Amino acid sequence: KQEVTQIPAALSVPEGENLVLNCSFTDSAIYNLQWFRQDPGKGLTSLLLIQSSQREQTSGRLNASLDKSSGRSTLYIAASQPGDSATYLCAVRPSSGGGADGLTFGKGTHLIIQP
Amino acid sequence: GAGVSQSPSNKVTEKGKDVELRCDPISGHTALYWYRQSLGQGLEFLIYFQGNSAPDKSGLPSDRFSAERTGGSVSTLTIQRTQQEDSAVYLCASSSRSAGTQYFGPGTRLTVL
Numbered sequence: 340k341q342e343v344t345q346i347p348a349a350l351s352v353p354e355g356e357n358l359v360l361n362c363s364f365t366d367s368a369i370y371n372l373q374w375f376r377q378d379p380g381k382g383l384t385s386l387l388l389i390q391s392s393q394r395e396q397t398s399g400r401l402n403a404s405l406d407k408s409s410g411r412s413t414l415y416i417a418a419s420q421p422g423d424s425a426t427y428l429c430a431v432r433p434s435s436g437g438g439a440d441g442l443t444f445g446k447g448t449h450l451i452i453q454p
Numbered sequence: 455g456a457g458v459s460q461s462p463s464n465k466v467t468e469k470g471k472d473v474e475l476r477c478d479p480i481s482g483h484t485a486l487y488w489y490r491q492s493l494g495q496g497l498e499f500l501i502y503f504q505g506n507s508a509p510d511k512s513g514l515p516s517d518r519f520s521a522e523r524t525g526g527s528v529s530t531l532t533i534q535r536t537q538q539e540d541s542a543v544y545l546c547a548s549s550s551r552s553a554g555t556q557y558f559g560p561g562t563r564l565t566v567l
Contacts, residue, residue, distance in 0.1 A: 370553050373556065385556065440552050441489075441500075441510060444497035445496070
C-alpha cells in the first residue's frame with residue numbers, strides 16, 4: 340500500500356527566505372505527483388503536477404522536482420512571502436491500470452511565513 | 455469559468471440519520487473524485503468516476519457509503535446511518551481526463567452528533 344510522508348510537519352520562517360518542502364513515497368510505481376496548497380477552511384489549489392517521466396516543473400517562484408526511483412519529491416519556494424502561508428500537500432497517483440486513479444496524500448507541511 | 459462546487463457547505467446531523475452530499479464538477483470534466491479529510495487520517499480517497507461508471511470504489515470505508523453520478527455531471531455521496539466517526543470534510547475534485555490535474559471544490563463539513 341502506497342504511503343506518502345511529508346517533512347517537516349510544520350515550518351516557520353521569516354519573509355524573503357528560500358525554503359524546501361520534502362515528500363517521500365514508498366511505491367515508485369506512480370503515474371504522476373501533484374503538489375497542492377490548502378488555506379484554512381478552504382479546498383485544495385493545485386500548484387504543480389509532475390509526470391513520472393519528468394524531473395521537474397516550475398511555476399513562478401515554485402519549483403518541484405521528482406526522483407521517482409528514490410521515491411522523493413521536493414517543492415522549492417523562492418523568496419517566500421506572507422501570502423505563501425498555508426498547508427502544502429503532496430499527492431501521488433498510481434500507475435497501475437484497472438481503473439485506479441485516486442490520489443494518495445501526505446499529511447502536509449503547515450507553513451508560516453513571518454512578515 | 456466556474457470551478458467545482460459542493461453543497462451543502464456545512465451539515466450537522468444526528469447519529470443514525472442518512473445524509474446526501476452533492477458535487478458539481480467543472481463543466482466538461484469526465485473524471486470525478488470524492489475524498490475525505492479528517493483530523494486523524496489526513497486526506498483519504500473514497501471513490502472515482504469516469505463518466506457515470508465507478509471503476510475504483512476501493513476507498514469507500516464501509517457499505518454505509520455509496521455514490522452515484524448521473525448524466526456524466528453531478529455526483530452525490532450518500533452516507534447511511536451516520537456514525538460520529540463519519541465527521542469530516544468531504545472534498546470533491548474533477549479532472550478533464552483520467553490522470554490529469556485534479557481541481558478541488560471547497561468541501562462539505564459534516565458533523566455527526
